[in-house]
Amino acid sequence: MMFRIARSREGGEINHYDLYKIQTRKGMTVLDALFQIQDKMDASLSFRYSCRGAVCGSCAMLINKEPRLACRTQVSMVIDQSMKLKPFPPIIEVPHGWDKETEILIEPLPNFPILKDLVVDMTKFFDALEELKLWESPTDGDETRIQSPKDRKKIERYVNCILCAICFGSCPVNYEKEEYLGPAALAKAWRFNQDTRNPDAKKYLESAQQPKGTPMCDLIMNCVKACPKGVAPGGAIRKMK
């Protein structure tokens, strides 16, 4: 199996693509393949990783033009998969020479500045959490608060977000509008707003509804299709709108 990988030594933009031949084995993931390259062929290839089990959110990248977690993507299944995303430039523009039938194309996650190869600058993604103050402001007390299983279930979906930024990278609005806070932060605001334990739940909703928040979303729903954890941020945004 051949891998065509976007390279950017100094960051900024993709400078060229390198082609590598991978020795595949049953069960091999795209992350395994990247390590094979780093170990055996090209020590200069940079990409992020940690858990290799789809829980830490480190390894989001564009795989055959679809944003995925490298560690959760089987090499053998890449070519047949399709998320049916609404197209926007980074997922349409195909590099010269890419043979779709035989090569897996690997590129950095769109909508973020490239730092090196597949490593992108996620500052604005995490800054959005701080800007919206997405945390509880705890009150004093020495007992746990009560929450019914039914109320707990309301936030289950949103609590599962691993902050991998795949939704942000799949969003045509994030592509066009630098200031848009993006699906994950807004879905997290909804998580805090819907948490029945929260005494001042309203403030999360109000901050999510600021001009560069929910009003900017065009309900394209790429985030819902691409999210590896079934968080469905678009659904939350629709409710907040």
Add this chain to the structure above:
Amino acid sequence: MVHEHDVIIVGAGLAGLRVAIELVKDFDVAILTKVHPLRSHSVAAQGGINAAMGENDSWETHAFDTVKGADYLADQDAVEILTREAPITVIENERWGTAFSRKEDGTIAQRPFGGAGFPRTCYTADRTGHNLLHTTFEQAMRLGVKIYEEYFVTSLVRNESHVVGLTAMEISSGEVLGFAAKAVVIATGGFGRVYARSTNALINTGDGCAISLRAGVPLKDMEFIQFHPTTLFGSSILMSEGVRGEGGYLINTEGTRFMNTYAPEKMELAPRDIVARAISTEILEGRGFENEYVHLDLTHLGKERILERLPGIREISMHFAGVDPIDEPIPVQPGQHYSMGGIDCDKHGATSLDGLYAVGEASCMSVHGANRLGGNSLLETLVFGRVVGATVGEYLKSAKSESHDIIDEEVFKTRERLQEILFRESGESPADIRKELTEIMDAKVGVFRRPEEIEEALKVIREQRKRFESVALGGSDKKFNYSLIRTLELENLIDLAEAIALGALMRQESRGAHWRLDFPKRDDERFLKHTLVIMSDHVMRIEYKDVNLGQFEVKERTY
């Protein structure tokens, strides 16, 4: 230039973040972490966190279960803190926002866990670590904790009596920088990656333990490594006990449910260590598939039951092994799971070096002794995060700044050392060294231990250290040089592997997770003691240290 703070915490998992939260109001605190905090391994913990909050439960029973589970090697004064403070620790995190699973009456749900007398494990579905870490990180954000993200700590700097700071590589630029602090807290997590097969994150390489060892601080009880019986073949991702609980069969190449031979009554539901030893025996005796794994068969459960009860397991099998358990059995094998040992410290995290503290899985206080109980390690990170934070706060009130000159010197030396690796045009491949090292640990210092085999492993480990002296990466860049980082991690793994093997060789008994075929019994007379590994002039030696016993009398551990 040297960055200066009152206290530097290395690691932004649950333990490191909790220490920072304790100190941030009164002191200038900074955390250094090699990955974004949310990418720390704490995020992967599944099952839950223990606290005696049930009506008939008490911290004393929790303490007893912990001490017994530890095969009496735990320090009972530290266990007391762990278990007494457990409920308020869980309550604190709940009030910070963790969305624990609930009982019908709205209180926190608790599930039974191996080795515990009560259902006392609080959980959020099978994503407890994820929830605790995200919540704790949110609180650190709220309090404005300063975090140096993607900085790889390369060494500690000390004078005769005190730690004075450390050196670290800024991953984005490849620059080595100096950091000065009156106190340093090591919260770098476990070192599962000493083994080729481990449920741990790829970044769990025990860096903090290795740099402390090299700075002259002893490591403790390193030979006690917990193995999980069922991890996914290929990636070693944890396949929780729940799969067997739902009725999964373990099958060998002859098509038999071999647990019949080892535990005819409990079969697949026998305790973890027994199942792990059974699977290893089957594979060793040639009844494993490809000589590597056995089958965990769910096909007889039927599609409906699998979809309803084990959706997560099915997802993992499909995404990570390309196997759908509805149609095919899952390939599994035992794998390293938890590091009981770590940096030798007391119940307040203080090490033998003034100003240096340890906490979390990197530390060994020891609350886990020879065998950790599931649900006690998340608890350890948060309880002792607070305790160690408070202790460091006290220390800082009277601590003075030491001279920085030696930090500059160490930065210079580290820079040179890295340059040497980077500029070496040809030499040994780090990937080859890593493979040999970690595979020999799986094979010879694993579930079963024989002295001849441990000696063999020691020989191979020392060969790898020799090879490492001429390690070469092949052309790489300065920015985001993960090849270099993985090579530096490998250097740490080599030292830790030796410490583990030495401890295992010298401990001529079987206790908890340490199983010696030539000494199948526990020997309290000689070995009711902690192992210390000390390094001086690049040579490691072993000493022993008494266990802090207490209210629980040492007894035989039977279940």
